[in-house]
Amino acid sequence: MSEDKKGYLASGNQKKVTTHRLLEMKQQGEKISMLTAYDYSMASVIDQAGVDVILVGDSASNVMVGNTTTLPMTVDQMIYHGKSVMNAVKRAMVVVDMPFGSYQGNPYEAVTNAVKMMKETQADCLKLEGGKEVLESIRAILNAGIPVMGHLGLMPQSINKYGTYAVRAKEEEEAGKLMEDARLLQEVGCCAVVLEKIPAALAAKVSSELNIPMIGIGAGPYVDGQVLVMHDMLGLNKGFSPRFLRRYANLFDEVTSAVQQYITDVKSSEFPSVEESY
Template sequence: MSVHNLDIKRVTTHVIQELKNKGEKISALTAYDYSMARVVDAAGVELILVGDSASNVMAGHETTLPITLDQMIYHASAVVRAVKRALVVVDLPFGSYQGNSSEALRSAIRIMKEAGAHAVKLEGGLEVRESVLRILSAGVPVMGHLGLTPQSIYKFGTYAVRAKEETEAQKLLDDAQMLQDIGCFSIVLEKIPAALTKQVSETLTIPTIGIGAGPYADGQILVIHDLLGINKEFKPRFLRRYADLHTIMTNAISHYVDDVKSREFPNEQEAY
């Protein structure tokens, strides 16, 4: 028996907080287009992230860096049109908020106005404090993102687990506390040790959403294409595949090709 909170008409940042308060885990997934977002929303997740991972799974880039603000707005608009219930959070892409809080605010306002999003997410701690404050001052909800921050991949040079050493772990704890103190409604923790996730989640009053961060976060998020097994190449330890759509889709399409070649499709019933 599934225990989805489908009685909640609209998931808001307040609802997300309530779930943490009563000890109920938060389910989150990514979506980047209308058709997929409709399915994800109807299945009962509380939070849909229009991630800059669209750069990888939708556009085929190696990193998240190339995707533009205009492209993020395009993806987010499609998702917002599909969603009736979930909270829709949109990533601010690389270069649209770092180092300039005025630009960060402009980017966030464009996402809220042009896409109809409910909140924005951005990566980093102390480095982005001014940007976060500026966006919050305009009444835009902000989700933080600490640990492995893919937009900084060239600084790290690897997608390995972050914050294993004490100094980096302490900085992450300080950053998480700071993000909560200035008003973020939630924080994504990516690829950090489970024990650190536990510490952060128990210290903070706002919800944490984990990806590759163990079972102690207040919620979990995966990329929808990974969960459904649409892409075969990506096999990190934290990923659980709930379907093998790659095989199902390949078989269906090759069956179609065979039917066209053998004149089986379309048949008389399928013609006018």
């Protein structure tokens, strides 16, 4: 680690966020802020702004590549995005999604892929979707010394099974399974769990009954933290407007305006000016 990075981490509240720090935040009632990032430049901005956790999500499949689901992402693609983000980040805890097909098969394959991802990205943690069905893979990864964040509720890697992006766990049976899965993830050693698109009352119950942090996306305010896709919250993606999304900027229109002004200036020979020439 470079000297400037050491100094950055040692200064005041710029101390590196770790799995232990997330647990402390829950215990102290401090909400956890989490955003996605997929490249060096944006990860640098988000990290310096002070976000606690950066998720290198397989949502890159949608917002960076243009796919309709997260399923096409590969281990090597996630490593590429993970390395790009890790090159920028000094404070935030960086979590990388394990992509579809990289851990569901068997524990041996899961550990092999997890070790490859951790060695090549140098990330802090991996995130896996699912509960009891993938528990042995999660256990094996944890036994290899790799931190794991779980993901329950709406699981985008299972979208073809659901056939819809509707709210999950509204019925008693599915809600009971989610609660049991959350307990299993805590017992096996997961550091936190993302709860996606479930009723706020259920998310509150899970968060209150478990000791590890629950980070919500479309799961209401009574959890231990929140995560959003960066492209969505900055208004870069205008075609996605679920109820849970709050846009904090309108960069689509701002970038469009800037590009149009640039085109105008180039075509009119207003750019570059004499002052901007050598």
